[in-house]
Amino acid sequence: xxxxxxxxxxxxxxxxxxxxxxxxxxxxxxxxxxxxxxxxxxxxxxxxxxxxxxxxxxxxxxxxxxxxxxxxxxxxxxxxxxxxxxxxxxxxxxxxxxxxxxxxxxxxxxxxxxxxxxxxxxxxxxxxxxxxxxxxxxxxxxxxxxxxxxxxxxxxxxxxxxxxxxxxxxxxxxxxxxxxxxxxxxxxxxxxxxxxxxxxxxxxxxxxxxxxxxxxxxxxxxxxxxxxxxxxxxxxx
Numbered sequence: 001x002x003x004x005x006x007x008x009x010x011x012x013x014x015x016x017x018x019x020x021x022x023x024x025x026x027x028x029x030x031x032x033x034x035x036x037x038x039x040x041x042x043x044x045x046x047x048x049x050x051x052x053x054x055x056x057x058x059x060x061x062x063x064x065x066x067x068x069x070x071x072x073x074x075x076x077x078x079x080x081x082x083x084x085x086x087x088x089x090x091x092x093x094x095x096x097x098x099x100x101x102x103x104x105x106x107x108x109x110x111x112x113x114x115x116x117x118x119x120x121x122x123x124x125x126x127x128x129x130x131x132x133x134x135x136x137x138x139x140x141x142x143x144x145x146x147x148x149x150x151x152x153x154x155x156x157x158x159x160x161x162x163x164x165x166x167x168x169x170x171x172x173x174x175x176x177x178x179x180x181x182x183x184x185x186x187x188x189x190x191x192x193x194x195x196x197x198x199x200x201x202x203x204x205x206x207x208x209x210x211x212x213x214x215x216x217x218x219x220x221x222x223x224x225x226x227x228x229x230x231x232x233x234x235x236x237x
Contacts, residue, residue, distance in 0.1 A: 003232045004155055004233055004235050005152035005153055006231070006233065007108060007150060007231045009229065010023040010033075012033045013067045013121050014039060014090075015037075015040065016042075017055045018066050018080065020144060026149075029224050032122050034198065035068045035108075039090050040110045041107045043057075044105075045080075045105070053099065055177040059199070060102065061197075062192055062194055063167070064080050066090070067079050091109060120218035121221060122220065122221060123150070125143070125148045125152075126152050127152065128160075129159045129216065132159035133206055136190065142193070144195050150227075165235065168235055170235055175225035182217065182218050184215060184217055186207050
């Protein structure tokens with residue numbers, strides 16, 4: 001086993017497609033980061049395999065700020081601050097109705113203890129990859145644009161080196177272990193500014209044309225554990 005990176009940022013997204021929370025420590029469970037993507041608003045009329053309301057349909061969803069008030073494997077309590085400053089419990093009818101009015105879609109709130117993930121419970125990307133994309137697309141560097149759970153700083157590697165970890169097992173901190181399962185095929189979400197939701201199409205154009213649409217990787221949790229900013233990331237032999 002040899003160290004390859006250090007954790008620089010931990011993030012979770014209590015409500016799918018809303019703004020993320022920065023954490024100093026996080027609990028990695030078999031379902032991913034505790035309280036991550038446990039809530040999602042679902043389009044009632046959708047019969048697709050991707051029925052959630054996301055910033056693809058309503059970019060301003062990124063401007064809603066969830067805050068976890070209480071979290072356990074069985075229950076997560078969340079308060080959401082709307083762009084105008086109003087605060088709502090996640091289960092309030094007023095929040096759902098406001099999102100229905102803004103999106104023009106009938107919605108219902110889904111709670112899933114397993115998380116409402118696109119592909120896998122954990123997303124990881126390196127700071128070097130984010131810096132390279134910002135340079136090549138002539139846009140401002142911002143890790144939140146890519147919505148990672150784990151932002152790592154490679155010790156000796158170069159941008160996009162984390163893509164070579166697919167199929168490997170990674171130890172994070174003292175005990176947690178994750179299996180890197182596949183590369184992250186990016187979509188228009190990365191074009192949206194994570195604070196203002198304003199689009200920058202050059203970001204996705206860069207990733208699609210220069211990097212086969214891949215940036216970062218997905219992982220599943222093999223061994224739960226606590227992880228912290230500053231923890232070492234190591235590849236198992």
